[in-house]
Each structure stands twice: as C-alpha cells, then as structure tokens.
Amino acid sequence: MTGLGAVTPLGDDAPSTWAGLLAGKSGVRALDESWADDLPVRIAAPVTTDLAALIPFSQMRRMDRSEQLALIAARQAWQDAGAPQVESHRLGVSVATTGLGGLGVALDAHDILRTRGWRRLSPFTVPMFMPNGAAAWIGIELGARAGIHTAASACASSAEAIGYGMHMIRSGRADVVVAGGAEAALFPLNIAMFAVMRALSCRNDDPERASRPFDKARDGFVLGEGAGAVVLESAEHAVRRGANVLAVAAGVGYASDAHDVAQAAPDGAGCAMAIQQALADANIAPEHIVHINAHATSTLVGDSAEAKAISRAIGDAVSGIIVSATKSMTGHLVGGAGAIESVAAICALRDSVAPPTINLDDPDDEVVAAGINIAAEPRELRSQLRSAVALSNSSGFGGHNVTLAFMAA
Amino acid sequence: MVMTEDEIFSCFAEILEQVGGVAVGTVTYEADITDDLEISSLSLVEIIVAAEDKFAVEIPDEALKELRTVGDFVSYAQRVLCSAAT
Numbered sequence: 056m057t058g059l060g061a062v063t064p065l066g067d068d069a070p071s072t073w074a075g076l077l078a079g080k081s082g083v084r085a086l087d088e089s090w091a092d093d094l095p096v097r098i099a100a101p102v103t104t105d106l107a108a109l110i111p112f113s114q115m116r117r118m119d120r121s122e123q124l125a126l127i128a129a130r131q132a133w134q135d136a137g138a139p140q141v142e143s144h145r146l147g148v149s150v151a152t153t154g155l156g157g158l159g160v161a162l163d164a165h166d167i168l169r170t171r172g173w174r175r176l177s178p179f180t181v182p183m184f185m186p187n188g189a190a191a192w193i194g195i196e197l198g199a200r201a202g203i204h205t206a207a208s209a210c211a212s213s214a215e216a217i218g219y220g221m222h223m224i225r226s227g228r229a230d231v232v233v234a235g236g237a238e239a240a241l242f243p244l245n246i247a248m249f250a251v252m253r254a255l256s257c258r259n260d261d262p263e264r265a266s267r268p269f270d271k272a273r274d275g276f277v278l279g280e281g282a283g284a285v286v287l288e289s290a291e292h293a294v295r296r297g298a299n300v301l302a303v304a305a306g307v308g309y310a311s312d313a314h315d316v317a318q319a320a321p322d323g324a325g326c327a328m329a330i331q332q333a334l335a336d337a338n339i340a341p342e343h344i345v346h347i348n349a350h351a352t353s354t355l356v357g358d359s360a361e362a363k364a365i366s367r368a369i370g371d372a373v374s375g376i377i378v379s380a381t382k383s384m385t386g387h388l389v390g391g392a393g394a395i396e397s398v399a400a401i402c403a404l405r406d407s408v409a410p411p412t413i414n415l416d417d418p419d420d421e422v423v424a425a426g427i428n429i430a431a432e433p434r435e436l437r438s439q440l441r442s443a444v445a446l447s448n449s450s451g452f453g454g455h456n457v458t459l460a461f462m463a464a
Numbered sequence: 465m466v467m468t469e470d471e472i473f474s475c476f477a478e479i480l481e482q483v484g485g486v487a488v489g490t491v492t493y494e495a496d497i498t499d500d501l502e503i504s505s506l507s508l509v510e511i512i513v514a515a516e517d518k519f520a521v522e523i524p525d526e527a528l529k530e531l532r533t534v535g536d537f538v539s540y541a542q543r544v545l546c547s548a549a550t
Contacts, residue, residue: 113485117510178509 058136058286100279100386121156125189125237151212157184209451214393218307235394237282267414268351268380279386283394306337312454323364351380493535
C-alpha cells in the first residue's frame with residue numbers, strides 16, 4: 056500500500072481525517088436543512104469539503120456526489136503514492152459505491168421527466184447513478200486498462216473492492232491498482248429508508264453523542280458520507296521504483312452469514328470466519344495482531360455479534376489487541392466505510408497508535424463478556440512486534456463479511 | 465429585440481465553457497464542435513439543451529446533423545430567433 060486518500064466528515068484528506076480520529080473529533084451534526092424537518096432522524100455526518108474548488112464545474116455537473124468524493128480521494132491516494140509510472144494495461148481500478156447515492160440522481164431525473172420532459176434530462180443521468188460510475192471516472196482519469204471493477208456488498212463494498220484489488224495484483228493482472236469506495240446519500244428518501252428499518256439513531260438532541268458503538272445506550276447508526284482510497288502495488292513494482300511502502304496488504308477473508316437480509320447473525324459466526332480466512336490468507340497467527348478497526352456501527356445486534364466474532368476468531372490473543380470503532384466519529388459511511396477504515400488501520404500501524412472509540416460510556420455486557428480491549432482514548436500499539444498486523448472488519452446488509460489484514464512495513 | 469450574431473456567439477461560448485469545459489479562448493466561429501473542441505456526443509446533448517434553454521429555441525435532432533461548427537450553430541440560432549421575432 057503506497058498511497059492513501061480520504062474525504063470524510065472529519066477532514067478533507069487522509070492526514071486531516073487521521074488527525075481528527077486521534078483527537079476524538081465527531082463529524083456528526085444536526086441536519087438544519089428544511090427537508091429533514093419531517094424525518095424521525097435529523098442527524099448525519101456530512102463532508103464539509105468544498106468540492107467545487109477541486110473539480111471543474113463542467114465535470115461536477117456530470118457526476119453524482121459519491122463519484123466526486125471517490126475521484127478526489129483517488130487523486131489524493133495517487134499523489135500520495137508519487138503518481139507511479141505504470142503502463143496503462145498494468146493499472147487497474149477497484150472502487151465501490153453502493154448505488155444509494157445514485158438514488159438521488161434518479162429522483163431528480165424523475166422530477167425533470169415529469170415536469171420538463173425527457174429531452175431535459177441530463178444525458179449523463181445513467182453514468183451518474185450507475186454503481187460503477189465512480190470506478191469508471193477514476194479509471195478514465197488514470198488511464199487504467201487492466202480492468203475497472205466495482206463490488207456490491209452493501210456496507211462491505213469498499214472492503215471487498217480492496218480485496219479484489221489485491222487479487223488483481225496477486226493474479227498478475229496488474230502491477231498497480233487504485234482501490235476504495237465512497238458514499239454520498241444524505242437526502243430524505245435514503246434517511247427514511249433506513250429510519251423505517253429502525254436502523255438509525257434517533258438521538259437528534261445530541262448529535263455528537265449519537266454514534267456510540269459497543270455502548271449500552273446505542274440505538275442505531277448515524278449515516279455519513281465520504282470516500283477512501285488506497286494505492287495497491289506489487290512488491291516488485293514498489294521496490295523497483297523505490298516507493299514509500301506504508302503497509303503490506305497481507306490478507307483478505309470473506310464469509311457470509313446466510314442468516315437475514317438485513318441483520319447480522321447474532322453469534323458473529325460469519326464475521327469470525329472472515330477474520331480467520333484473512334489470517335489464513337496472510338499466513339499469520341493471531342498473536343501478530345495488534346489492532347482491529349471494527350465494523351461496529353452502533354447497532355444493538357451488530358456490535359455484540361462482532362465482539363463475539365473477534366473473541367471467537369482470535370481466542371486468547373485478543374488481550375493483546377486494541378480495538379477501535381471509528382464509526383463513533385465518522386458515522387457510517389456505507390459504501391465508503393471499509394476503505395476509510397482501512398486508511399485508519401494503516402495509519403494506526405504506521406504511527407503505532409489506535410484511535411479512540413468515543414461515546415463509550417458504559418460498554419455493553421455482551422461486549423465486556425467477549426473480552427475485547429476497546430480503546431476509549433488513543434492507545435499505543437505493540438509496534439515493536441515484528442510483523443505487526445492490523446485488521447479492518449466490514450459487514451453489510453445481506454450478510455456479507457470482509458476482513459482485510461494489513462502488516463506493518 | 466433579437467440578439468446579434470456576436471451576442472449569440474458570446475452566450476454559446478459561455479455555454480461551451482460551463483457545460484463542456486472548453487476554454488473560452490479556443491472557441492472560434494470556425495471551430496468544429498466535435499473535432500476541434502473535443503466535445504463528446506453526450507456532452508453535445510448537454511450543450512444543446514443548455515443552448516435551447518438560454519435562447520428559448522428548439523433544436524431538433526435532424527437540425528443538429530447540419531451543425532458542425534460554432535458558426536453553424538450561431539447562424540442557426542439567429543435564423544430561428546429572427547423567425548420567432550417576425
């Protein structure tokens with residue numbers, strides 16, 4: 056991993072996002088917009104970056120907001136990696152958005168169709184709402200010809216996209232892959248769709264305290280928007296050009312719950328399997344893990360299930376691992392979550408410090424029983440450990456579980 | 465009052481810049497919209513819709529086939545606007 060990029064509710068780029076995480080800053084705020092007045096949930100974690108300063112107007116108007124965020128994050132990661140010289144047929148893209156952002160485009164287009172007729176639709180309507188749009192724009196800008204790919208596994212999408220990017224390099228299809236994901240879906244219908252599931256926190260009177268993974272008083276997640284991107288490179292390519300290696304993408308594990316279309320399996324079996332698969336893929340023992348960036352969205356079932364999963368998968372070694380739930384600060388960035396949390400996990404390894412989990416006032420009994428060690432404040436990692444590993448867990452509606460394993464460089 | 469040819473040209477150049485991302489300095493009467501200004505087919509649709517809104521004219525797809533250069537478009541818009549005025 057030779058480059059990182061991020062645009063999040065905490066910052067305009069990876070360094071400011073990471074600084075915000077370490078500072079325990081919350082990106083959640085009240086939704087003052089009038090369109091939120093009649094919604095049961097009036098809090099969210101928006102990006103505050105001025106996108107118009109980064110993308111020309113003529114290009115912005117053809118891109119959904121999630122695509123804009125993805126492109127900016129990818130550009131950052133590319134520059135962070137030193138804009139590697141690579142032949143176009145050896146460069147790939149694997150970037151995910153869930154398509155929720157495109158829903159807003161479809162709604163606007165429907166209004167235009169009804170009120171002004173079909174000829175007044177933007178001819179870019181389809182590219183704006185198609186879930187592969189973000190990957191496509193990034194691939195076009197970078198000239199990536201080895202393949203442009205998009206994963207679709209709900210909140211595990213960008214983690215799966217990174218995993219697929221790793222496979223592209225391991226299989227010899229590409230030397231360099233830009234991977235990650237984005238989401239930007241803060242509009243009434245999307246919030247209402249999650250609210251009717253009772254999946255969102257209704258702590259409207261205290262926004263910054265609403266996202267509280269692992270805490271007894273958690274009542275659902277907070278929707279956020281943002282993008283994360285990484286540059287993956289084959290070891291040979293990175294060494295040959297003298298790249299600054301931030302971490303090694305050591306392994307990826309996938310598993311599925313086959314339990315419920317929206318709720319995690321309460322026993323965390325799927326998540327545990329994904330963790331074990333990642334460790335096996337990386338050929339490492341649990342004792343090498345120093346940090347886990349948990350999926351932990353602040354839901355009743357999901358957080359407990361993941362705590363059990365971590366304990367089950369790792370066993371006694373869990374006592375040496377610092378777990379962080381960064382969604383406590385960023386909110387749930389859905390299609391962008393896995394990528395941003397991978398960026399955070401890599402920064403944690405690089406700086407040997409785990410970010411805090413804010414709002415953890417009273418840990419859930421099941422979480423305590425699982426015996427996992429959650430950082431309520433920034434905590435130093437066992438960086439002196441050779442081959443120290445950080446994991447990033449992601450799970451998604453539909454029972455998807457992905458774990459990425461990063462090794463210190 | 466009907467717009468002059470220069471006024472139509474200026475407005476169209478602005479649309480090309482804002483919608484098509486074309487630098488204003490590169491827009492000339494002789495410039496081929498597709499070949500010289502590198503406007504894609506989708507982008508052209510956007511530009512024509514924006515022009516229709518700006519000039520309050522309709523440009524059917526059949527008429528578009530004859531409009532290759534910026535000058536072609538300016539002439540067409542001026543003809544339609546003059547017809548509407550009379």
